[in-house]
Amino acid sequence: MKISLEEMLAFVSVVDTGSISAAAEQLQQTASGVSRALGRLEGKLAVTLLRRTTRRLELTEEGQVFLTQARRILASVEEAEEQMALRRQVPAGRLRVNTASPFMLHVIVPLIGDFRAQYPQIELELNSDDRFIDLLERRTDLAIRIGTLADSSLHARPLCASRRRVLASPAYLERHGIPVSVEALEGHSLIGFTEPESLNEWPLRHDQSDHWKITPTLRASSGDTHRALALAGQGLVCLSDFMTEADRTRGDLVEVLAEQRVEVRQPINAVYYRNSPLASRITCFLDFLSERLRGKIK
Template sequence: MDNRAGEMMVFVQVVEAGSFSEAARQLMMTPSTVSKLIARLESRLGIRLVERSTRRLLLTREGEFYYERSQRLLADLDETEQQIAHGGAEPEGLIRVNSSVSFGAAALEPILPAFWEAYPKIVIDLSLSDEVVDLYLERTDVAIRVGRLPDSNLVARKIGETKRRIVASPAYLERRGAPQTPEDLLNHNCIGFNFRRANPVWPMREGGRIVERMLSGSLLTNNGETIRRMAVAGVGIGRIADYHVRGPIARGELVEVLADSAITEADEIHALFRGAQLLPARVRAFLDFAVPRLQRFLAEEPTAIAPPVT
C-alpha cells in the first residue's frame, strides 16, 4: 500500500524533533521503526535526506527541499479534510507572518481587523523584527521584506517602493541648529541601526558628487520604529523610510532636513512566501487580502506636509 503521506509525516516529525529518538517518542514508535521508515523513504527517492554522521541531525539540500514541500502538502491535506468535514467552510488555521517593526505597525496591523471580519477562523502569528528571518527555519508563511532580495527559491509579490528621508524634530533643530550641508551632520546626534546588514553610512550629494558620511550618535537600535520615536522626542536625527515619517511630518512632529543632499534611492517592498502552486488556502487568502491594501498604503500621498528645513 502506498503510504507516502505517512512517510512524509514521520520525516517532518524527525526534522522538527531534532532526532530520531525524540520523534519516535512523540509518535509513540520505536526509534528503529522511525529509522527504517526514513531509510525506506530515502531508498525510494534514491537520495539521502538526512546526514547521520554528526551528533546533531542535519538535512541535506534535498532534505531541506523535501521538508519544506512536505510541510505544505501535509498542511494542505489537513486543511482540505477540515473544509470537507465542515461542508467546504472558509479557510482556517494558523499563518505565521513576519514584517519589519515599522512597516508592520504602520501598514500591516491596521488592516488585520478587516481581515478577521472576512476570515474569522484564521489565526495570525505576527512577529515584528527588522532582522531578516529564515522562512524555512522559522516556519514562516509570509515575510514582508524591505530592500533588495537575495537569490532564493522563494516567491515574491511586489508591494511597492519606499524612499528614505532624513528627519528631526523642531525642538531638536531649535536646540542644535538645522544642518545646512552633509558635513554638518558630523556635529549632530545621528541615530542609527545596529544590525549587521545595516549600512553604517548615509550616502549624500555634496559639491556635485556622492559621498558617504560615516556618522555616529548616542543610540543604535534594531528597528526603525524606535528611531522614529526618538527623533520625535528630540533625541537626534534619523534616516528612515518615508512611510514611517509622513504622519509625524504632517502633524509637525518631524521636519525633513537636507532634502536636496540626501540620496533617496527607492527600496522595494515584497511579500515573500514559499511556493505558489501549493499554497494553503489560508495563506493565499491572506496574500490576496493584504497585498492590494498594502500597495494602496504605500501609494498614498501624505497630506499637509511641512516644507523641508534647509
C-alpha cells in the same frame, strides 16, 4: 504491499451495486479493471472478501468486517476532500506572518481589523524580527521583507516601496540649528543602526557621491527606537516613510536637506516558499495586502 483507495473503492462499489459490471459502470472503468482491483485487494489481505456464484456475489464473514472499515475510511477521505474544497472557498486555518517590528506596528497592525472582519476563520499569528529569519525553521507561512532580497530559494511578491529621508524634531533643530549642507551633518548628533551597516548610508547627494556614510553618535537596532529618539530631540535619523508619515503630518518630525535627498526607494516584498499551490489563507492575505498597500506607501 499496502492496499490502495482505488482497490477499496472497487470493493465497496461492487457490494453496493451487486455486480462487477454495475460497479464498473458507476466508476467509469472496465469490468476487467474492477475485477483485477478486487483480486489485488484479496491477495494483499490474504482473505476472500466476496464469494462469487453464478447468480450473485456474497460477502464472506471477513468481507463483512472489512466492508465496515472500508466505508469508514472512504467516508473520511471524502470528508477531508470536502474540507479542503471548503477552505478554498472560505479560507481558514492558522496563518503565521513575520516582518520587522516597525513595519508590523505601523503598517500591518492598522490593517488587521479589516482583514479579520473579512476572513474571520483565519487564525493570525503575528511575529516580529528586526533581522531576516529562516521561514522553515521558524514555521512561518509568509514574511515581509524590506530591502533587496538575497535568498533565491524564496518566491517574492512585490507589495510596494518606501523612500527614506533624513528627519529631526523641531525642538532639536531649534537647539542645534538646521544643517544647510550634507557636510554640515558632521557637527550634529546622528542616530545610526547597529546593523546592517548599509542603513548608515543616507541617501543624500554631495560632491563625491549620491549617499553619505555617517559616523553615528548614537546607535540602535530598531527603527522604532530611532523614531522615539528623534521625537525626543536626541538627533537626526534616516527612516522609511511608512514609519513617519503621521509624525511628518503633525509636524513632530521635519525633513532635513530635502533638496539633497536622492530618490531611493526600498522595495517591500512578501516572501514565501512555494513547492505546491499556495493555501487559500496565504493567497487571500497577499491579495489583501497588495490591494491596501498599492499606492499607499510612497
